Amino acid sequence: MILHFCRWLQDNGLVSFLNGTAWTAAAMEIIHYFSMFIVVGATAIVDLRVLGAVGARQDARELADRLYPWIWISLTLNVLSGFTMFAGTAPSYYGNTIFYDKLMVILLAVLANIIVLQQVRKWNQLPSMPAWAKLIAFVSIVLWIGAIIAGVEVPALTGVG
Amino acid sequence: MDGSLISFGHWLQNREFALAIAGSDWAYPFVQVTHFTGLSLWVGTNVIVDLTLLGVGKKSSEPVQFSNILFIWNWIGFGIAVIGGLLLFSVSAETYLTNIAFLTKLGLLIPLGLLVHIVIQRNAPAWEKLSEIPRAAKIAGITDLLLWLSVATAAVLIPYVG
Numbered sequence: 001m002i003l004h005f006c007r008w009l010q011d012n013g014l015v016s017f018l019n020g021t022a023w024t025a026a027a028m029e030i031i032h033y034f035s036m037f038i039v040v041g042a043t044a045i046v047d048l049r050v051l052g053a054v055g056a057r058q059d060a061r062e063l064a065d066r067l068y069p070w071i072w073i074s075l076t077l078n079v080l081s082g083f084t085m086f087a088g089t090a091p092s093y094y095g096n097t098i099f100y101d102k103l104m105v106i107l108l109a110v111l112a113n114i115i116v117l118q119q120v121r122k123w124n125q126l127p128s129m130p131a132w133a134k135l136i137a138f139v140s141i142v143l144w145i146g147a148i149i150a151g152v153e154v155p156a157l158t159g160v161g
Numbered sequence: 162m163d164g165s166l167i168s169f170g171h172w173l174q175n176r177e178f179a180l181a182i183a184g185s186d187w188a189y190p191f192v193q194v195t196h197f198t199g200l201s202l203w204v205g206t207n208v209i210v211d212l213t214l215l216g217v218g219k220k221s222s223e224p225v226q227f228s229n230i231l232f233i234w235n236w237i238g239f240g241i242a243v244i245g246g247l248l249l250f251s252v253s254a255e256t257y258l259t260n261i262a263f264l265t266k267l268g269l270l271i272p273l274g275l276l277v278h279i280v281i282q283r284n285a286p287a288w289e290k291l292s293e294i295p296r297a298a299k300i301a302g303i304t305d306l307l308l309w310l311s312v313a314t315a316a317v318l319i320p321y322v323g
Contacts, residue, residue, distance in 0.1 A: 022321060029317045034204065034310060036197075041205010045234060055230030066227075069218055070209060148197050149190070156190040 006090035019088030032081040038074035040144045042067040043113055050116065050129055050137035061124040068117050075110070085161070092160045099160070102150035109143035112136060170254035179251040189252065196245030202238025204309055206231045207278065210285060214302030216294050228285035260323045266315035274308040281305055 018024045046064050048054040093099045123133045155161040182188045213227050250257055257263045281301050288298040
């Protein structure tokens with residue numbers, strides 16, 4: 001059933017065009033890498049602020065308010081380009097457990113983003129960042145590095161992508 | 162291509178550390194991770210500063226003096242990316258040194274990007290204090306953004322042209 005869907009996806013006209021033409025395939029990769037850099041970089045800056053490693057005089061809530069719109073826009077571009085590349089050879093990702101791990105780590109990382117964004121207002125009003133805030137910020141950085149590890153391990157260990 | 166450059170590439174990729182990375186199952190992906198993690202900090206912070214200079218998103222919240230707080234982590238990211246990049250390069254230096262996309266990336270786009278970046282770093286604190294962003298700042302911001310986007314483009318094109 002899922003495999004059937006993967007095959008259908010691969011044969012989709014738009015998917016074949018985007019992956020079958022050299023310049024569109026390259027464009028997908030460029031968008032995927034560049035948007036990933038913005039997601040991970042901007043997330044890390046907010047996390048590092050919560051951890052106390054980025055300008056303490058900078059208001060944490062303000063920083064999050066400024067950076068999070070870029071994080072969400074870039075994440076959307078990242079997911080769209082990533083999905084298009086996945087769709088191009090969808091059946092070969094079926095049963096690819098490292099790819100599943102990658103998706104799971106990204107899901108957890110985005111969850112950490114949501115928690116940080118929602119809680120940063122509260123944390124900001126306290127005299128100092130609570131320990132659990134720092135823990136979540138640290139976990140967020142570890143998860144995004146984990147997502148990159150899983151990302152490079154998919155082709156390295158499975159030859160797919 | 163200059164013969165001495167090729168022989169340097171040949172020499173480099175036959176060093177023990179380069180052979181060790183190439184011969185290991187796990188080392189190469191982890192070097193890639195180092196490169197990408199560093200790039201995330203470098204490019205991520207660059208783009209944020211560039212977009213601020215372009216005035217994008219500025220009205221949505223109170224002004225933030227990005228330049229001062231971001232540049233330290235910006236350069237830390239660059240350092241990590243360079244370490245990862247050098248190790249990736251050393252694994253097949255000879256091939257990279259004959260690849261036009263790689264040579265354009267390293268010989269032209271990165272030096273230009275760094276130059277514009279340093280101009281921005283020196284001027285951003287003054288630009289951000291002004292009530293209106295000067296035209297020079299906007300030009301520098303868009304140039305920096307486009308240059309780093311073309312660095313990523315050249316990097317992606319390495320296997321396409323090789």
